[in-house]
Amino acid sequence: MQSFTTHTGIVAALDRANVDTDQIIPKQFLKRIERTGFGQFLFFDWRFLPDGSLNPDFELNQPPAAGASVLLARRNFGCGSSREHAPWSLADYGFRAVIAPTFADIFFNNCFQNGIVPIRLDEADVDELFKRARAAAANGGQYRLHVDLKACTVSDDAGFERSFAVDSFRRQCLLEGLDDIGLSLRHTDEIAAWEKAHGLPAVSH
Amino acid sequence: MPSAPRTLLDKIWDDHVVCTPSGELPLLYIDRHLVHEVTSPQAFEGLRLAGRRVRRPEATFATPDHNVPTSDRRLPIADPISKQQIDTLRANCREFGVRLFDLDDADQGIVHVIGPELGITQPGMTIVCGDSHTATHGALGSLAFGIGTSEVEHVLATQTLRQAKPKSLEVRVEGSLPPGVTAKDIVLYLIGRLSTEGGVGHVIEYTGECIRSLGMEQRMTVCNMSIEAGARAGMIAPDAVTFDYLRGRDHAPKDYDAAVARWEKLPSDPGAVYDRVEIFRAADVVPQVTWGTNPAQVTGIDAVVPDPAAFADPNDRSSAARALDYMGLAGGTKIVDIPLDRVFIGSCTNSRIEDLRAAASVIRGYRVAPSVQAMVVPGSGRVKRQAEEEGLDRVFREAGFDWREAGCSMCLGMNPDTLAPQERCASTSNRNFEGRQGKGGRTHLVSPAMAAAAAVAGHFVDVRHWQYK
Numbered sequence: 094m095q096s097f098t099t100h101t102g103i104v105a106a107l108d109r110a111n112v113d114t115d116q117i118i119p120k121q122f123l124k125r126i127e128r129t130g131f132g133q134f135l136f137f138d139w140r141f142l143p144d145g146s147l148n149p150d151f152e153l154n155q156p157p158a159a160g161a162s163v164l165l166a167r168r169n170f171g172c173g174s175s176r177e178h179a180p181w182s183l184a185d186y187g188f189r190a191v192i193a194p195t196f197a198d199i200f201f202n203n204c205f206q207n208g209i210v211p212i213r214l215d216e217a218d219v220d221e222l223f224k225r226a227r228a229a230a231a232n233g234g235q236y237r238l239h240v241d242l243k244a245c246t247v248s249d250d251a252g253f254e255r256s257f258a259v260d261s262f263r264r265q266c267l268l269e270g271l272d273d274i275g276l277s278l279r280h281t282d283e284i285a286a287w288e289k290a291h292g293l294p295a296v297s298h
Numbered sequence: 299m300p301s302a303p304r305t306l307l308d309k310i311w312d313d314h315v316v317c318t319p320s321g322e323l324p325l326l327y328i329d330r331h332l333v334h335e336v337t338s339p340q341a342f343e344g345l346r347l348a349g350r351r352v353r354r355p356e357a358t359f360a361t362p363d364h365n366v367p368t369s370d371r372r373l374p375i376a377d378p379i380s381k382q383q384i385d386t387l388r389a390n391c392r393e394f395g396v397r398l399f400d401l402d403d404a405d406q407g408i409v410h411v412i413g414p415e416l417g418i419t420q421p422g423m424t425i426v427c428g429d430s431h432t433a434t435h436g437a438l439g440s441l442a443f444g445i446g447t448s449e450v451e452h453v454l455a456t457q458t459l460r461q462a463k464p465k466s467l468e469v470r471v472e473g474s475l476p477p478g479v480t481a482k483d484i485v486l487y488l489i490g491r492l493s494t495e496g497g498v499g500h501v502i503e504y505t506g507e508c509i510r511s512l513g514m515e516q517r518m519t520v521c522n523m524s525i526e527a528g529a530r531a532g533m534i535a536p537d538a539v540t541f542d543y544l545r546g547r548d549h550a551p552k553d554y555d556a557a558v559a560r561w562e563k564l565p566s567d568p569g570a571v572y573d574r575v576e577i578f579r580a581a582d583v584v585p586q587v588t589w590g591t592n593p594a595q596v597t598g599i600d601a602v603v604p605d606p607a608a609f610a611d612p613n614d615r616s617s618a619a620r621a622l623d624y625m626g627l628a629g630g631t632k633i634v635d636i637p638l639d640r641v642f643i644g645s646c647t648n649s650r651i652e653d654l655r656a657a658a659s660v661i662r663g664y665r666v667a668p669s670v671q672a673m674v675v676p677g678s679g680r681v682k683r684q685a686e687e688e689g690l691d692r693v694f695r696e697a698g699f700d701w702r703e704a705g706c707s708m709c710l711g712m713n714p715d716t717l718a719p720q721e722r723c724a725s726t727s728n729r730n731f732e733g734r735q736g737k738g739g740r741t742h743l744v745s746p747a748m749a750a751a752a753a754v755a756g757h758f759v760d761v762r763h764w765q766y767k
Contacts, residue, residue, distance in 0.1 A: 109620070110613040111494055111592050115731040120712045124365060124379040126339035126386050138733050167613055169495040172528065172592075173731060175430040176337065177446035195495055198530050199430060199444055206448035260462065262322045274350070277456045280325055283317040284458060287327050296353055
C-alpha cells in the first residue's frame with residue numbers, strides 16, 4: 094500500500110454536501126476488473142458535458158483547482174455505495190487527502206486502503222478553509238494546505254493550523270504503507286482457535 | 299456477579315472478536331461472505347498476486363447480480379465489458395472453490411435476496427459483502443454490513459475484518475402501522491428524520507411494536523435502507539417471525555430446534571443501554587415519496603415539494619435548490635401532480651414475493667397509463683417462479699408491465715436497464731442520487747404499492763384511497 098507521511102498540495106474546493114460515490118465514480122465505469130486507471134472517470138457526469146468536453150462550471154475544471162491534490166468538501170462526503178472505485182478514482186486523479194466535516198463510514202475506511210487521508214474538521218473550520226480557498230481564487234491564485242499525518246495536523250502558510258483525529262492503527266498502517274492482510278495473517282493461530290471453539294472444522298491449507 | 303445487560307449488537311460483537319492485538323483494531327470473525335461480480339475481481343486478483351487462498355470457501359457465496367441483463371438469459375451478453383466481469387467472477391469462483399449461483403442457476407438473484415431466501419443468512423451471524431445494502435441481512439438478527447474491495451480481499455484471505463466496534467442506536471417505532479402504509483414508507487420517513495448522516499458510526503437496532511408487527515420481508519426492506527441514514531448496519535432482534543421464515547430453507551441448520559434455542563438468547567437484554575435512542579410514532583407516517591437527490595429529501599404523498607428557502611440550514615438549502623434543479627421540480631408543486639414516464643419495481647429493497655404481491659394487488663384489473671413504461675424485475679429466480687405460480691406475472695403483463703429476469707437492473711443501471719435524460723421514474727429502489735438510474739434520469743423512491751398505483755395513474759396517487767378490483 095502507498096504510504097503517507099506529509100503532503101503539501103493545492104486545494105480543490107467542492108462546496109457541496111452529501112457528495113455520493115455515484116457522483117465520484119458513476120456506475121458505467123464499475124465494469125472494469127482493474128484497480129487502476131479510474132482517474133479519467135472521476136466525477137465524470139459533473140466534469141464532462143454531454144459532448145465529452147470539460148464542463149467549465151465544475152470546480153475541478155477551474156484554474157484554482159488545477160493540479161489539486163487536497164479535496165475540500167461539505168458534510169457526509171462519500172455517502173452511498175461501498176464501491177472502492179471511489180477512492181481509486183480520487184487517488185488516480187492525484188488526490189492524497191479529503192477534508193470534510195463528516196464522511197460516510199465505508200468510504201472513510203476505504204480511503205486508508207488507498208493512501209488517501211480522510212480528515213474530519215469542525216464545520217466552522219471547514220467554512221474557514223472554504224473562505225481562504227475562495228480568497229486565494231479571487232486573487233487569481235491557488236490555495237495550498239499542508240497535511241502532516243505524523244503530527245495529525247492540517248495547516249496553511251497564513252496561520253491556519255488544526256489537529257485532526259485518526260485511529261492510531263489505521264494511521265500507523267498508512268504511515269508505514271503496511272499490508273494489513275499480512276498483519277492479520279500473523280494472527281492465524283487465534284483465528285483457528287476461534288473457529289475450533291465455535292465448532293468449525295479445521296482449515297487444511 | 300451477573301454480567302451487565304447487553305444489546306443484540308453487543309452479543310454478536312463479543313462472540314466474534316477473535317483478538318485485539320495491542321495497538322491494533324480488533325479482528326472480527328466473519329461467518330458469511332457474499333460476493334458479486336462488481337466489487338470482487340480486484341480482491342481475487344490481490345489474492346493471486348500475493349499467493350494467498352480463500353480461507354473458508356464454504357463460508358463464501360457468489361452470484362452475478364449488478365451487471366446482468368434482465369432480458370432473455372439464453373442470449374449472449376451484448377456488452378463485452380459486462381461479459382468479461384461476469385466471466386471473471388466465474389473463473390475466480392472456480393479457481394478459489396467458491397460456490398457460485400450463476401446466471402443459469404435456478405437460485406441466482408440479487409445477493410441480498412438470495413442470502414435470506416436460501417437460509418445462508420442466520421441470526422447471530424456476522425455477514426459482509428462488497429455492497430452497502432448488506433444491512434438487509436440484519437433483518438434476521440445478524441450483524442451485516444457493506445465493505446470495500448480491499449476489505450473483501452482481507453475477508454477472503456483471513457475470514458476476519460479489522461473493525462472498531464460501532465456505536466448502537468435504538469430506533470423505536472411505536473404503535474401499529476396505519477392502513478396503506480408499508481415498511482418502505484416507514485424507513486423513508488425515518489431517513490427523512492434521521493438525515494442521510496444521522497446514523498454514521500452507528501448500528502441501528504429497530505425496535506417497537508410497529509417493527510415487531512412486520513413480516514420478515516418487510517423487515518428486510520427496513521434494514522436494507524439503514525445505509526441511506528448513514529448507519530453501518532441495521533438489525534432487528536430475531537423472534538418467531540424469523541424462526542418460522544428460516545425453517546426448512548436449504549442452508550438452515552440441520553438441528554433447527556437447537557439453533558432456535560441459541561437464537562432466542564440474542565435479543566437485547568432488559569435494561570441494555572444503547573449509545574443513542576430515537577423514538578418515532580407509526581401513526582405519523584403516511585405513504586412517502588422522495589422529491590430530491592438523496593433519500594432524506596422525502597415527504598408525504600399528501601404534501602408539496604418544499605421551497606428550498608424554507609430550510610434553515612445553509613447546506614440543506616443549497617442541496618434542496620440543486621436537487622430541485624436536477625429533478626426539474628418547483629417548490630410548492632403537489633406531489634400528486636408530478637407526472638411519470640417510467641415505473642421500476644425491483645431492487646434489493648423491494649423485489650421479494652410480498653413486494654410483488656402488494657404491487658400486483660394494486661394493478662389487478664387496471665392498465666398502465668399510456669404515457670408510462672413500467673417494468674418488474676424479481677429479486678431472484680425463486681421469487682420469479684413463485685410469482686409465476688401465483689399468476690402475478692400475468693397480472694403485471696396484462697396491465698402492460700415488462701416481466702424480467704432477476705438482477706439489480708435499474709436500481710443502479712449498470713446493465714442495459716436505464717433511464718434516458720430527464721425521464722422521471724417512480725422506483726421501489728433505494729437511491730435517488732443524480733444519474734443513479736441513468737445519466738440525467740429523475741428518480742422518486744416509493745413503496746411497491748405506490749409505484750404500482752403511479753404506473754396506472756401516470757402520476758403519484760395516494761394508495762390509501764386506491765379502489766382495489
